Amino acid sequence: MPKIVTNLPGPKAQALLEKSRRFEPHSMSDQVPLVWDHAAGCVITDVDGNEFLDWTSGVLVANVGHCHPDYVAAVREQAGKLFNCYDFASEPRILLAEKVVGLLPAHLDKLFLVTTGSDATEAAMRIARCVSDGWEILAFHGAFHGRTLGAASAGGSLGVKHGYGPMVPGFLHVPYPYCYRCPFGLEHPACDLQCLKYIDWAVSKESCGAMCAVITESYQGGAGSLIPPPGWYEGLERWIRDQGLFFIFDEVQSSFGRTGKMFCMEHWDIHPDLVCLGKGLGSGVPCAAVAGRHEILDLLPPGSMSSTNGGNPLSSAAAIAAIDIMERESLVENAARLGDLFRARFVEMQRSVEQLGDVRGMGLVWGLEMVTDRKSKDPDRDLTKAVIHECFQRGLAVIAPIGVLGNVIRVAPPLVMTEAEANESLDIFEASLKAATGR
Ligand SMILES: Cc1ncc(COP(=O)(O)O)c(C=O)c1O
Structure with a gap:
């Protein structure tokens, strides 16, 4: 106390x-x-x-929690063995991938490990561009996906953009359901999810016809913990499927138990193609990841996606320990x-x-x-x-x-x-x- x-x-x-x-x-x-x-x-x-x-x-x-004794013990043990081996395989990295895939919905069956949440959102957007013919990405007003240039460009708040020059081209932004202050001045449920219907209009006016993906936070964190109304995510996913786009779900903040489910997406009946993980995954030691379907991740050319510190043995061992604690307790x-x-x-x-x-x-x-x-x-x-x-x-x-x-x-x-x-x-x-x- x-x-x-x-x-x-x-x-x-x-x-x-x-x-x-x-x-x-x-x-x-x-x-x-x-x-x-x-x-x-x-x-x-x-x-x-x-x-x-x-x-x-x-x-x-x-x-x-901070410095959980079992977590500290696992990090200490790994620190005495090995910190970094780049893209060479290591037992902690492979076991972490197996463990996270085991927790995810069945269709997300591969995991690519990186270091920060921004790495994860950048990677997911690059993946969507790499495995499709398109390059435009739809994102939402108020969204926060990180502070690297691509992630900031996907973001929908000026805080990370203002003063930093032109953003990466190819992002379209539309309103997110901020029901307490509805941008359309409507009230749920009478609104009939007008914000979803507006996406068609916005895309028809702004897209060059080269869309490849939609990226959204599970709930908008930095924008003020905004949680979409019932049916909104299911409706968004229907629209994404109709358009033949990839559905990127940014769970960097919301995964690993934060919302009372292991992953926030479990609150809705949705099946994103790529899911960004971070923060609670490592629970302290930096660790982040993109989870995806093998049909997508296996299309990436060798060498085009890897990272100096992503999946290093120390952060992987820490993440395994954190997940074990989550399950045990x-x-x-x-x-x-x-x-x-x-x-x-x-x-x-x-x-x-x-x-x-x-x-x-x-x-x-x-x-x-x-x-x-x-x-x-x-x-x-x-x-x-x-x-x-x-x-x-x-x-x-x-x-x-x-x-x-x-x-x-x-x-x-x-x-x-x-x-x-x-x-x-x-x-x-x-x-x-x-x-x-x-x-
Ligand atoms: C939803 C979301 N995506 C991405 C990020 C970026 O993560 P990082 O700060 O680890 O790069 C954050 C960080 O707050 C976040 O909340």
Whole structure:
């Protein structure tokens, strides 16, 4: 449970942050002044000895909790044996591929390992272009697929593009179902999924007739935890099949138990051709992958897809250990169970806090959209930051605001969280919310 022993930030944290300002660019996201020293499970200890409950998991990475003893033991053991052997085969890489394929829906029967989520989305889009005649890719407003040039070009938010010059040609963007602020001014279900119907119109006006794929996040994370309404993904997949395109599903953030299922796609009746994995796959050590059907992946020319660090023995051993922990400790089920608790508590808070405009989430990933009042829905960015700051002062670590409008609080604790930790963290959050809204 949290323990605050200094003013925040403490003296050592202040000195390090001053050095950071001198020696590092400020291109990273602007987090509360928490300088992490070590962490175990769901508890972070900062460099001054203050302890915080974790609602970040890094950034939805440490699904098995921080420094799980079995995970640390597996990494230590592998570190004493072998770190890198490039494209030469190694037992950990091959066993990891076998293990992940065993968890995936049957049609996704091969796995290509890379290092970061951006590597995975880039690879998936390159694969779609390589095995088809087309090169245009449909993506969504608000999407985040990473910060490399191709991934940023697929992205649908200006945050990663503005100021960085022309993007890669060939991307078309259409609205994503952000039902709290529908771009068409409609309401579900009366809208009859107008945003899906609009895709035909947009493609007929913008495509040169060279489409090869559609890429979408499973739920839009950075845009504010936006979850499409029922039937939307099934409808999108029907459209993709009618057009003869590849369906790329970016599960970098949502896979490995985060949403209360092993893979988020299991919430819907869909069958993507290529699935991007990352974050929770390695649960700490960088590890990412593209899963796909062998009919697609076996078409890639030898040498055209590989990577210096992808599938290295250390990250592969770490990922195997993480998956073993998830299975042994039933973390997917824990995420689903705690998800019900989080939902109930947030909905209850919404009753008394007018500024808590919308609550959305699944399992252990939630987005809380802060507004000045429910009627106007005007985004309240200052209040969003104030709540996060109040949480920090009380010993709860929360990531900087997310959302298309910068007014969403992201809740994403490690999946090893206990019910007692969940309740304690929710109590701290409620007190912080009430303090920031002046109640
Ligand atoms: C959905 C999604 N795709 C891709 C990425 C990029 O991953 P990375 O930062 O590891 O390159 C992220 C990272 O937040 C993500 O959430």
